[in-house]
Amino acid sequence: MAQLLEKAKEFVAEKIAGIPKPEATVTDVDLKDVNRSSVEYLVKVSVTNPYPHPLPICDITFSLKSSGREIASGKIPDPGSLKGKDVTELDVPVVVPHSIIVSLARDIGSDWDIDYELQLVLIIDLPIVGNxxxxxxxxxxxxxxTLKDIF
Structure with missing residues (x-):
């Protein structure tokens, strides 16, 4: 009986490993808003759904790092769903407080930009398989x- 159960587990694991999964790509990171306390950037994410039916997105988590330090992170609960057999464009707002930007003065220095690394994870609910x-x-x-952007 134990051998049969083990074979069943292997069979299911093999079939699940071969299932196509949605794929996500960060397509753009752009300035959205500047206010007294922070700078808001808009991250555009393109997600391809290989299935003919919509898939719900449970949440999106993100982490924005510069010079090895995390300068922004967050979680967006229940951002909607992916269109069936289509590409869905998602907008993820990332807010960076001015106090953190000031602490990155060395990186900003000559070229007035921040070198960044963005890591983003979408949690998708696949029927039968789970999250x-x-x-x-x-x-x-x-x-x-720049001052022109602020005023």
Missing amino acids: ISIPASSKGEIKLP
């Missing part, structure tokens, strides 16, 4: 707002 994590990441430079 799966879809990672996406991006590295690049974020331009800081």
